[in-house]
Amino acid sequence: MSDATSNANTIDAPTPEKGIAAAEAKNNPVLAADGTPLKKSLRRALRAQKLRALMLIAPLLIFVLVTFIAPILDMLFRSIENQIVSDTLPRTTSQLSEWDPATDELPPEAVYEAFYYDLFAAVEARQHTRLGQRLNYENTGVSSLFRGSGRDLDDFREDQVEYIEDFSPEWEDAGYWLSLMSGEGGEDFLDTRRDAILALIRESKRSPLGDLWCATIATCATAPEDIDIGYTPSAEVIDLLPRTSEAYADFALITVLEEEDSIAEEEPWEAVYVALAQDLAETPESELAAFSGPQAQALVDLKAGLADVEAQSFRDLFAQSDDDWVTPSPWRTIQTYAPAYTTGYFLNAADMQKTPDGPEFRPENERIYGLLLQRTMFLSLTITFSCILLGYPIAYLLSNLPMRTANLLMILVLLPFWTSLLVRTSAWKVMLQQQGVINDVLVWLGLVGDGSRLVMINNQFGTIVAMTHILLPFMILPMYSVMSTIPPSYVRAAKSLGATNWTTFWRVYFPQSVPGIGAGSILVFILSIGYYITPEIVGGTTGTFISNRIAYHISSSLNWGLAAALGSILLVVVLALYWAYDRIVGIDNVKLGG
Amino acid sequence: MAEQGNGEAFVAFERVQKSYDGETLVVKDLNLSMPKGEFLTMLGPSGSGKTTCLMMLAGFETATHGDILLDGVSINNIPPHKRGIGMVFQNYALFPHMTVAENLAFPLEVRKIGKAEREKKVRHALDMVQMGEFGNRRPAQLSGGQQQRIALARALVFEPELVLMDEPLGALDKQLREHMQFEITNLAHDLGITVVYVTHDQTEALTMSDRVAVFNDGRIQQLAAPDELYERPQNSFVAQFIGENNTLEGTIQDIADGRCTVRLDGGELIDANPINVTKPGERTRVSIRPERVEINKDRLGEGAHTLKAKVLEFVYMGDIFRTRLRVAGKDDFVIKTRNAPDQVRLKPGQDIEIGWMPEDCRALDAH
Numbered sequence: 001m002s003d004a005t006s007n008a009n010t011i012d013a014p015t016p017e018k019g020i021a022a023a024e025a026k027n028n029p030v031l032a033a034d035g036t037p038l039k040k041s042l043r044r045a046l047r048a049q050k051l052r053a054l055m056l057i058a059p060l061l062i063f064v065l066v067t068f069i070a071p072i073l074d075m076l077f078r079s080i081e082n083q084i085v086s087d088t089l090p091r092t093t094s095q096l097s098e099w100d101p102a103t104d105e106l107p108p109e110a111v112y113e114a115f116y117y118d119l120f121a122a123v124e125a126r127q128h129t130r131l132g133q134r135l136n137y138e139n140t141g142v143s144s145l146f147r148g149s150g151r152d153l154d155d156f157r158e159d160q161v162e163y164i165e166d167f168s169p170e171w172e173d174a175g176y177w178l179s180l181m182s183g184e185g186g187e188d189f190l191d192t193r194r195d196a197i198l199a200l201i202r203e204s205k206r207s208p209l210g211d212l213w214c215a216t217i218a219t220c221a222t223a224p225e226d227i228d229i230g231y232t233p234s235a236e237v238i239d240l241l242p243r244t245s246e247a248y249a250d251f252a253l254i255t256v257l258e259e260e261d262s263i264a265e266e267e268p269w270e271a272v273y274v275a276l277a278q279d280l281a282e283t284p285e286s287e288l289a290a291f292s293g294p295q296a297q298a299l300v301d302l303k304a305g306l307a308d309v310e311a312q313s314f315r316d317l318f319a320q321s322d323d324d325w326v327t328p329s330p331w332r333t334i335q336t337y338a339p340a341y342t343t344g345y346f347l348n349a350a351d352m353q354k355t356p357d358g359p360e361f362r363p364e365n366e367r368i369y370g371l372l373l374q375r376t377m378f379l380s381l382t383i384t385f386s387c388i389l390l391g392y393p394i395a396y397l398l399s400n401l402p403m404r405t406a407n408l409l410m411i412l413v414l415l416p417f418w419t420s421l422l423v424r425t426s427a428w429k430v431m432l433q434q435q436g437v438i439n440d441v442l443v444w445l446g447l448v449g450d451g452s453r454l455v456m457i458n459n460q461f462g463t464i465v466a467m468t469h470i471l472l473p474f475m476i477l478p479m480y481s482v483m484s485t486i487p488p489s490y491v492r493a494a495k496s497l498g499a500t501n502w503t504t505f506w507r508v509y510f511p512q513s514v515p516g517i518g519a520g521s522i523l524v525f526i527l528s529i530g531y532y533i534t535p536e537i538v539g540g541t542t543g544t545f546i547s548n549r550i551a552y553h554i555s556s557s558l559n560w561g562l563a564a565a566l567g568s569i570l571l572v573v574v575l576a577l578y579w580a581y582d583r584i585v586g587i588d589n590v591k592l593g594g
Numbered sequence: 595m596a597e598q599g600n601g602e603a604f605v606a607f608e609r610v611q612k613s614y615d616g617e618t619l620v621v622k623d624l625n626l627s628m629p630k631g632e633f634l635t636m637l638g639p640s641g642s643g644k645t646t647c648l649m650m651l652a653g654f655e656t657a658t659h660g661d662i663l664l665d666g667v668s669i670n671n672i673p674p675h676k677r678g679i680g681m682v683f684q685n686y687a688l689f690p691h692m693t694v695a696e697n698l699a700f701p702l703e704v705r706k707i708g709k710a711e712r713e714k715k716v717r718h719a720l721d722m723v724q725m726g727e728f729g730n731r732r733p734a735q736l737s738g739g740q741q742q743r744i745a746l747a748r749a750l751v752f753e754p755e756l757v758l759m760d761e762p763l764g765a766l767d768k769q770l771r772e773h774m775q776f777e778i779t780n781l782a783h784d785l786g787i788t789v790v791y792v793t794h795d796q797t798e799a800l801t802m803s804d805r806v807a808v809f810n811d812g813r814i815q816q817l818a819a820p821d822e823l824y825e826r827p828q829n830s831f832v833a834q835f836i837g838e839n840n841t842l843e844g845t846i847q848d849i850a851d852g853r854c855t856v857r858l859d860g861g862e863l864i865d866a867n868p869i870n871v872t873k874p875g876e877r878t879r880v881s882i883r884p885e886r887v888e889i890n891k892d893r894l895g896e897g898a899h900t901l902k903a904k905v906l907e908f909v910y911m912g913d914i915f916r917t918r919l920r921v922a923g924k925d926d927f928v929i930k931t932r933n934a935p936d937q938v939r940l941k942p943g944q945d946i947e948i949g950w951m952p953e954d955c956r957a958l959d960a961h
Binding site: 487489490492493494495496497498499500501503504507508511512 | 653673674677678681749758
C-alpha cells in the first residue's frame with residue numbers, strides 16, 4: 001500500500017509544473033517538419049475544410065440574411081427613423097429652428113410663409129396626410145389640422161391669384177409660364193429642387209449597383225433623377241423671382257414625376273401665383289424692367305396692378321383656416337420632431353413624451369406600455385412556473401419508464417405539436433367559456449350555481465391555462481433529455497448510503513436535473529414573452545401581452561415606429577434576461593440533450 | 595452444493611428465486627450463507643444472475659420467493675436505505691454536483707452525524723484510500739482510479755459491516771486494476787468487513803476472494819475457495835469457466851472405487867477421476883489442466899497415463915511455452931510448459947508422447 005500514494009498523485013492531477021511547461025511552449029512555437037510554425041501549417045490545412053463548410057451553409061446564410069435578418073434590422077431601424085418631418089416640410093423646419101418653443105410667442109411670419117409653400121407641395125404630392133398621421137402620434141389632433149388646412153390652401157390670397165389670372169389671358173396659359181421661367185444656367189437649381197421633391201414623394205435615386213444592373217442585365221424604367229422635366233430654369237429669373245422659381249420648379253417636378261403630366265399643358269399651382277405676387281411686391285420696378293425676357297413689361301405692369309390688391313399675412317390665413325395654427329402647440333410638435341432621428345418612439349414605448357423641457361412621464365392614466373411589459377413578464381413567469389410544476393413529474397416518469405412505454409407517452413406529449421396552434425387555442429375557448437364544457441360540468445355537479453358561472457376566459461387565467469398547455473412540450477422535452485442522461489446508479493448509490501427517497505431526490509436527483517429545468521425555462525419564457533396568437537384569442541383585455549400591442553400598431557394604427565420601438569425593448573429585455581441567466585446559471589449548464 | 599443457513603451466518607440466501615417477467619427465472623433456488631468477515635465473490639458470465647443477487651441483497655430488487663437474511667434477520671421488507679449496506683458501483687456513481695468531501699459526508703449527513711464528527715470521519719476515510727488532498731475536487735476532475743478510491747471510501751465511511759461491490763474495477767486498465775485488487779482485499783481484511791464482490795473476471799475472483807461462487811444459468815455451480823475451485827471443479831461448466839482446460843469427450847467404460855475408465859471418441863482408453871458421473875455407458879467430458887500435462891516421461895509418477903500426440907503449433911510466451919497438439923483426434927489440446935533451462939522446445943509436426951496422473955484427469959458431466 002505504501003507505493004499507492006505516489007501512484008494516486010501521478011494519475012492525472014494537473015500540477016503547476018505542467019502549466020508552466022505549457023506556457024513556455026507558447027512562447028516558442030512548435031515547428032512543423034518543414035520549419036514553418038505548426039499553427040500556421042495547421043491553419044493552412046484547415047482552410048480548405050473551412051471554405052467547404054462555408055460554401056455548404058452559404059445558401060441558407062444568404063437566404064436568412066435577405067429574408068430574415070435584413071427585414072428585422074430595417075424594422076428595428078424604424079424605431080428611430082424620423083425623416084418624414086424634414087422631408088415633407090424642409091423649409092418650415094429650417095425656419096422653425098430659430099424659434100424658441102419655450103416662450104408662448106407664435107413663430108414669425110416667415111415660418112408661416114415657409115409652411116404655406118411646403119404644405120402646398122405636400123398636398124399636391126398627397127403626402128400631407130401621412131405627415132399629419134405621424135405627428136398625430138405625438139400630438140393628437142394634428143392629423144385633422146393638416147387635412148383641414150390642406151383643403152383651404154387653394155384659397156389663400158385668392159384675390160391676388162384671381163387678379164393675375166384676370167390681368168391678361170396669357171397668365172392662365174401653361175406655355176406662357178414655361179417660356180417665362182425657362183432659360184439657361186438653372187440646372188443646379190433644378191437638381192437641388194429635384195432632390196427635395198424626391199425626398200417628399202419618397203422616391204430614391206438609383207444606386208451605383210442599380211446603375212450597373214440596369215446597364216448590363218435588365219432594361220429598367222428611367223431613374224427618377226434622369227427623367228426629363230421639359231424645363232430648364234433660367235438663372236436670371238431665379239435671381240429676379242426666387243420664390244416663383246422655387247414654387248414653379250416644385251410644380252414642374254411634381255407634375256412630371258408624380259402626376260406624369262406635361263408642364264407645357266398644365267396651368268401652374270395657385271402657390272406659384274402667390275409666389276409671383278410676393279416676388280413682384282419685393283422687387284424694384286427698375287430690376288423688372290431690366291429683365292432680358294420679352295415678359296419684362298408684363299411683369300412691370302402686373303406689379304403696378306397688384307399694388308392695389310390686398311394680401312393677408314400667411315399667419316392670418318392659417319388662423320382663419322384653423323385657430324390651432326395660432327397656438328404654439330402644433331409648431332412645438334413640428335420643431336420637436338424635425339430631426340431625422342428621434343428618440344420619440346422609444347420614449348413613447350416607455351410611457352414618456354418629449355416636451356420642450358426634455359422627456360417626461362405621461363400622465364398616470366395614459367401610461368400603458370410599462371403596465372403591459374410588467375404584465376407580460378408576470379404572465380410569462382407564471383406560465384414558466386406552471387410548466388415546470390406540470391412538466392417535471394411527466395419528464396421524470398418518461399425518463400424512468402421502459403423504452404416502449406416511454407415512447408408511447410412521448411407521443412402523447414408531442415401530440416399537441418402536431419395539432420394546429422389555432423385549433424388548440426380555440427379548443428380552450430370552448431372549454432373555458434362561461435357556457436363552455438368546464439362550467440357546464442361544474443354546474444351539472446352542483447359545485448357552481450347556474451347564475452354564478454366562473455369567468456375563466458378573456459382574462460389572465462385563460463391566457464395562463466391555454467399557454468401553459470401549449471408550451472408544456474417545450475418544457476418537457478429538454479427536461480426529459482437531461483433526466484434520461486442521469487444514470488439510475490446515482491439514485492441507488494444515494495439509497496445505499498442511507499438516504500430516504502426524499503433526500504435522494506432532493507440532494508442527488510434534483511440538482512442533476514436543474515440544467516434541464518434551466519433549458520426548458522429559458523425556452524418557455526422566451527417563447528411566451530413574445531407570444532401573440534393565444535393571448536389575442538383567449539386573453540381579452542387583461543390577459544394580452546405586449547406583442548398584441550405591437551401587432552396592433554403594425555396592422556391597425558400603422559404606427560410602425562412605435563411597434564419597432566416596443567419590439568426593440570422586448571428584444572433587449574430577452575437578451576438581458578439571457579445574459580443574466582448566463583451569468584448566474586451558466587449557459588453551458590443548459591442542455592437540450594446528450 | 596452450498597451449505598444451508600446456520601446460526602453463525604452473517605448473510606444468508608434461503609431458497610431465493612427471482613423472475614422479472616413471471617415466465618423465466620433469473621435466479622433459481624439460491625442458497626448461500628457467508629460468515630462475518632468473509633470476502634465472497636460472485637463470478638459468472640453476464641446474464642448468469644450474479645448482479646441480480648447483489649441487487650436483491652442491496653434492496654434494489656425484491657426476491658420473488660425465499661428469504662434474504664442479514665445477521666439472522668430477514669431483510670426482504672427493509673428498504674435499501676435502512677439496510678446499512680455499503681455499495682460500490684461499476685461506474686462509481688459519485689455525485690457529480692458535489693465535491694469529493696461532500697460525497698463522503700453525504701452518508702454521514704443523512705445519518706444526522708454532527709459536523710465535527712463528520713469531518714473527522716471524512717478525513718479518516720480519505721486518508722484510508724490515500725486521497726487526503728483531493729477533498730475539494732469534483733469527481734469529474736479525478737481519474738478513473740482516483741474516482742474508484744473515492745467510491746470505495748464513500749462506501750466505507752459510515753462503517754457498514756457489509757459492503758457490496760458491483761464490478762468496481764471493470765473500467766480500469768489492467769495495471770491499475772491489479773493494484774486496486776490488492777488494495778481492496780487488504781482494506782477489507784484490515785477493517786474486518788464482509789464483502790460481496792461481483793465480477794466476470796476469473797483472475798480477479800481467484801486472487802481476491804476467500805470463497806468464490808460461480809454462477810451460471812441462475813444457479814450457483816460451485817461455491818469454494820479459489821484453489822479448490824481451480825483444481826477440483828465440480829462440473830464441466832466450472833472447469834471450462836475457470837482457467838484454461840483441455841477437454842476430451844468419451845463414454846464411461848467402467849466405474850468403481852473412485853476410479854473410472856473412459857473410452858475416448860478417438861478409441862483410446864484412459865483412466866480418470868470420476869466427479870459427477872455415476873454409471874458405465876454415460877457420456878462424459880474429461881478435463882485436464884494444460885499445466886498438468888507432462889511431456890517428459892521421466893517426470894511422470896507411478897500409474898501415469900500416456901497418449902500419442904502430434905505438435906501443431908508452438909507459441910513462445912516468455913514465462914511459459916504454449917503448445918497446441920492433436921490428441922485423440924482433437925486439434926485443440928493445449929499444454930503449457932515452464933520456460934526452464936532444461937525445457938524442450940517442441941517443433942510443429944513432431945510426434946511426441948504425453949502423459950498425466952489419473953487424479954488430474956477429471957471425468958465430468960457432458961453438458
